[in-house]
Amino acid sequence: xxxxxxxxxxxxxxxxxxxxxxxxxxxxxxxxxxxxxxxxxxxxxxxxxxxxxxxxxxxxxxxxxxxxxxxxxxxxxxxxxxxxxxxxxxxxxxxxxxxxxxxxxxxxxxxxxx
Ligand code: AMP
Numbered sequence: 490x491x492x493x494x495x496x497x498x499x500x501x502x503x504x505x506x507x508x509x510x511x512x513x514x515x516x517x518x519x520x521x522x523x524x525x526x527x528x529x530x531x532x533x534x535x536x537x538x539x540x541x542x543x544x545x546x547x548x549x550x551x552x553x554x555x556x557x558x559x560x561x562x563x564x565x566x567x568x569x570x571x572x573x574x575x576x577x578x579x580x581x582x583x584x585x586x587x588x589x590x591x592x593x594x595x596x597x598x599x600x601x602x603x
Contacts, residue, residue, distance in 0.1 A: 494587035496532045510564070514550055515557045517592075526595025527565065531558050537588040540577050558592050567594045574602070 498504040500516050509529055510517035520528040531554050537543050543551060555573070562571050571594035576583040 494536050495585050496530075496587040496589065497536055500532070500534050510557070510561050512553070512557055514553050517557060517561050520591070524591075525593040525598075527567065527571070527593065529561060529592045531561070531590040531592060533588055538586045539583060539588055540575050543588070554590055558590055561592060562594070565594075570594065570598075572598050 493501075493503070495504065496516075499506040499518060506521075507519035508516060509519055514534055516532050516534065517529050518532065520530055533550055533554055535547075535550060537547060537550075540551075558573055571592055574591040574593065575588070576591075
């Protein structure tokens, strides 16, 4: 049997996390090592390892993740802006092999990102 990912363990409540929002398809949690005053992770309940391995048939789910980010930002009134980030692969800084979108807000962001 395949080992559960860290985020699957959070989704099935085996590991605690601060849950900010839950939908049928996704969980939004507070990042344990926040890089901004607001740092949430939008995680699909389906364990897609990373965006480069997403399938055509997952297009609707991928869209829903963005809409979940939008809903969270609206609920939190992040009207000054926010940044969405997906780290894909080692060189991009991916550390958890379960697709997730970072939502960062509450401070000015530099560009290009480091
Ligand atoms: P990435 O490096 O893009 O794969 O993002 C993984 C993120 O998960 C990092 O920002 C970590 O701080 C965060 N993280 C790791 N473990 C936990 C945890 N137990 N609860 C919440 N966030 C976590």
